[in-house]
Amino acid sequence: MNKYICIILFLYGFTAFTQQPIFKGDPDKAFETARELAFNKQRKEAQDTLRLILTKYPNYHDIRSFLASTYSWDGDYKSAKKEFVYVLKQNPKRLDTWEAAIKNELYSEAPKSALNMANSALSHFPNNPEILYLKASAEDQLNHKEDALKTIENLLKEHPDHNKAKTYKLGLIESISFNTIGLKSSVDLYSEVFDPMQYYLVNYARQTKYGSIHLKANLSNRFASTGAQFEVDLYPRLAKGLYGYANFGVSNSFLYPEIRYGAELHKSFPKSIEGSLGFRALKYQNTTTIYTGSIGWYTGNDYWSFRAYVTPGNPKASKSGTLSYRKYRNNANNYLNIEVGIGFSPEINRFIFEGNNENTIINLKSQKLNLGYFFSSKNNMHIWGIQTGVSHQEISFDPGNYFLVYSFGLSWDLKFM
Template sequence: MKKTIFLLLFSLTLCGFAQEKEFKGDPDRVFKVARDMAFNNQRAQAQDSLLLILTKYPDYHDIRSFLASTYSWDGAYDKARKEFSYVLEKSPQRLTTWEAAIKNELWSESPFKALEMSKKALKQFPNNPDILYLKASAEDASGNKQEALKTINNSLLLHPNHEKTLAYKTSLISDLSLNTIGLKSSVDLYSQVFDPMQYYLLKYVRQTKFGSIHGKLNVSHRFASTGAQFEVDAYPRILPGLYAYLNFGVSNSFLYPDIRYGAELHKSLPLSLEASLGFRALKYSSTTTIYTGSVGWYSGNSYWSFRAYVTPGEPKASKSGTLTYRKYRSDANNYLSIAAGMGFSPDIYRFNFEGNEDEIINLKSQKFNVGYYFTSSNNKNSWGVQAGVSHQEISFDPGNYFWIYSFGISWDFRFR
């Protein structure tokens, strides 16, 4: 409280000084107070104080460099660039000023200027790990992750324990790992009627500049039979904040649709919201079309999503919905997922309808699932464990239900 009152009184005093053309006072004392003001949401008053000191002490580089930093924090990148240039021309051996000046260029989305400055700084401070880190950041921001990784590797040869550089290398390798192979195995255990049903998935994912492409082989063992389905999913980017989902699959097994296909548009919205709208089509003896859409909301490390399915039919359309919550940890690959849903949708139902689509899609169903997903320290390996329970109406005995207990594990491996 006393410090706040002091800063207020001091700022009023400085207003009086500001009426003068030249600073009169102790520059070190005023600089200290101005710094405190800058860090206490009084940036404009602090900048006025620093400018006033510089009228008498133009080469007090600590003050001018700090002034430039405050401009940079405020997004006044051109003003910051001017002050940084003045200091570095007069005193090129100021490491902290080089670092702040390069960050100013990165924050202003001028990565090529940042790269040029980092090269100049390295002439003054050869192999400095912090400057090399900023150089790699500039290379990364200018779209050259390979060069950034090369810079990081060279830096680690000289400074193997530099924590920021080690963490950045892990991030770059993850970004450059454009290929993923994955395996998933799950089982459904029924309280009555059916024997356990097994499901397996083998996938290959390739990241491209247009979006990701997923090739999948689904294998099921059900009803004493084994069948397979081949699928391709694509997520093409259309515009910033707008991408699509495209799907096509084929099978010659009665355990899967003969053909399945679908499409959906996903759009980012203000207030950390996103929405999607699309359809799925499954061809057995006839074709069933399912319309679907979702709404998602990001809040800090949490994500909420509601997805609905509507399947036209007689005597009425079938409706179902699932609410999902995710709690993220270090990144998007490390999270806890909880989902609860009601209603039936043939897009996620795993049986052949055998021509009884209209009756089956109106079955009652409730489900609850939980999953935990985590990665190795280098982000190359990802694992997941899933468990769930469903309360499903029996198709040939309406009004009676069985319980389905589901368990699954998954593994993904990313590589370059």
């Protein structure tokens, strides 16, 4: 008999232990307390309170929706989605719950689910600006940027004063403007010996999923002659953190190399460091090969880089280097650039190579200081640049004597779809 009493008492105690507590009290006051806890970084206590209220009031949708939001804040997107879906099945006319549920999918990097939710929400709230904005965000995350732009344009048709959408539209237009045309004009003024030398550049660039391609036409007026050079630059994406550079150019003018070509590999490293190694080749009467490499470092809005050139020759190789500093403002199109360099490199210094004078030219001594300021329009579709600099350069036919070269340049680029 005592044996059976013990079993009954054990079963009763186990049942009582496993039963969930039932909420007793004012749900509104308890909800208010839970909100205060949640906003005071006591999220676990708030969630315990909210779940307890729901034991008696399972369809108190404000509470369940808020519980889902707290899960989302904690990164528990799966639990948040479960609660949001429950509420929306019971009451699909809750706009704030749709917004929170779609944001939860975006935070969890599930843009396809977010897009499906946004479309469902729009069936209940047609042309709602916040839902349309979230739909565009989902399309953007899916890399369907053209669709995102159409969605934002539809939003602005109905709600032309929606400031967030206006700003977002500008960013989308910039991101799908894969074409750029550019013009550049510069002049070098010499303190003695040479007349002013003028340089012009027309450039067209196209971004593709494989990298970018640039078509360039160079025109210069110097040494009492005018000549042109045509080039193609490629920047292929090879792997994550690795891209290349390839160049080929031709000219029928003695002002430029008859043929030029080059290649370089660029690699990203930890700690925001990047480096590169490559070469350039310039064919005048003979071919001059230049070996080059660079190292760069991003720190906040600052970028430091050093590029070196080594040109083999007799009696010794020519070496030059340039230290550059950029101070970025609000984006990559707006920055101040400062360059300090020493040494002569035929890749940068544009002298005539003729009469087997390569060794004389590449061993010239030179020092330079360049300043540049680049800025863009509000929509980032127009980019302007102002450059100026001064060089202290050895005279090729009078070694040991120098002249000063003052440089001034203007540039303009236009991005378009």
